[in-house]
Amino acid sequence: MSANLRDVAKKAGVSVGTVSNVLNRPEVVSPKTLERVQKTIAELGFVPNGFARQLRSGYSRTIGLVVPDVANPFFTEVARGVEDAASKRNYAVFLCNSDESLEKENKYLSVLIQQQVRGVLITPADAQGHEYENLRERGISVALLDTETKNSSQCSVSVDDVRGGEIAIEHLLSLGHKDIAWVTGPETIPQIVDRTMGVTKAAKVGKAEISTIRVTLMNVAQGEAAAKKILLLKKMPSAIFCANDLLAFGVMRVLLDAGINIPEQVSLLGYDDISFGNSAAVPLSSISQPAYQLGVTAAELLISECEDSEEHAHQQVKFQPQLVMRASTASK
Amino acid sequence: MSANLRDVAKKAGVSVGTVSNVLNRPEVVSPKTLERVQKTIAELGFVPNGFARQLRSGYSRTIGLVVPDVANPFFTEVARGVEDAASKRNYAVFLCNSDESLEKENKYLSVLIQQQVRGVLITPADAQGHEYENLRERGISVALLDTETKNSSQCSVSVDDVRGGEIAIEHLLSLGHKDIAWVTGPETIPQIVDRTMGVTKAAKVGKAEISTIRVTLMNVAQGEAAAKKILLLKKMPSAIFCANDLLAFGVMRVLLDAGINIPEQVSLLGYDDISFGNSAAVPLSSISQPAYQLGVTAAELLISECEDSEEHAHQQVKFQPQLVMRASTASK
């Protein structure tokens, strides 16, 4: 079988305590011993047993990441950020896709509890609650990802979605658009609620008319469905703002197929600024969010909370979204 | 703190062994004792400590997934498949990105060993070896993902990349292209080696001339770099085949910017058939792979190997790639 700490100690001619120190507090070991032990570790291919470590210390070095869907490029980027940051701190990441379903979310949370994760990073599937008391009770830290927390007893890392909605409409207004379609997802999603708020606010100020087209999922297929609905409207809007880029891609395809020129006849604006936006049939204007950065920051915050929980002060980090102008929006 | 097995034993007036039996082999305990112990367990709200249990038994319900980069839509789809299948069997999945670096791959494998995963699903970063003896020694099952195994002592789930390369060139040949650029990644990547083999084979049969443009990473930026090189060639090829869709997107952008029409002046063919191909400036023809299915199959195979390791017969599953014709390829 594989080597354990005692084997290393014997081979290197030191005690088990010293080997443990080499692993966890290298600074208290003399350089000479350190080097010798490390060499032995490498020779034996020794890897510490996580269970034993966790059993004694009571803590694991794993976190759970719960997102609606990694297949959405925005969350893929976030996930990469989380993973890179966690890996730097020697944490492993459990990946969970909630598919925007509360049921699946709960199922995964219970799996994560079973796995005794140290903390959970979650983009809630639902606009309500976010208490996660059952996790907290078990000493599992929770930080909200891409959602702002209502109570200040937890960390959150988010992007200002209200402002994002505002920026979008302001941009369209500045191009002279007054008649705007807002293609959006279910109101159970917190981000949707906020973006809608921003949209409404800016529209009121700029006296624009917003017609809402609601879809159930935020993917390309649903974007196509939305576009078909738009084509049936009595009066075509002069601009379409979509709650994410995937929806916008779907809309774009259907409109182009219908022979409608973008942006000449209709301006199209997305949200997320996923990297493919640039390669689209008409390069997509969008509202950009620092996805990777979001993931990194959230993971760092969560891990810092896990490691010095009494020192730790909860913080709510909020990034600002930015308009990225490409070819799909133009003045009326 | 919460009660442990010894507390239960003391309170119920039995030995720790008996309590353990109540938990794991109730049939060997007398009904009277059974009932009394179970009552005590309920009273104390005792929940067995997973770490200790796993430390002793040596098994967890987790698997590791190591891919080059989840941000590549192909692997995102694979990851979703793995995750869905694992979740169905009540396994949790560790996500690891090797970034096509052997060093990172090894680092992650050691993290996975620490976490005592039951099995590992891996797309090797390197064309060599794939032995993973260090994992096997520790009783960790390994299955190769999107790579065919050379030895039959392990499972693998792959797509026929040689055939994929062939199909691509055959398609271009059938359109009358004889002068083809092959934009490809490092030869350390197994898939690249195979696709190149297919390309070469089909080119020989069809008497096409292949000029190879090699890049170091398979992303959009490198595709752009490759296209710039192509623009500098003495004679433009009449078709370009890219080793994946991301490269093709980059190539497409640069060519269109340079005023070159696709497919009128140059045909462009990608690989992977990621969903955005359909939304691209010129809808991208591509070689399609069953990514989600690949992930599901691999996870199921791995878990079945983990759970009945002596019953289990290693198998090599090979899916067939398919040509998806869109607008970016046309006859010369």
Added chain:
DNA sequence: TTGTGGAATTGAACCGATTCACCACCAATA
């Protein structure tokens, strides 16, 4: 030479469930 302080190292106890060789007890058989 002795004393002192700090750094380096030691190793036994511990985390909590599992395992298994062994014991106690009772009934049935010789």
Added chain:
DNA sequence: TATTGGTGGTGAATCGGTTCAATTCCACAA
């Protein structure tokens, strides 16, 4: 009465790191 067999139960050893009180070592000052 002695022997055998079977059931129910016991508790010390074990898994493999981590921790920490105790010890050793060494340099430098008195």
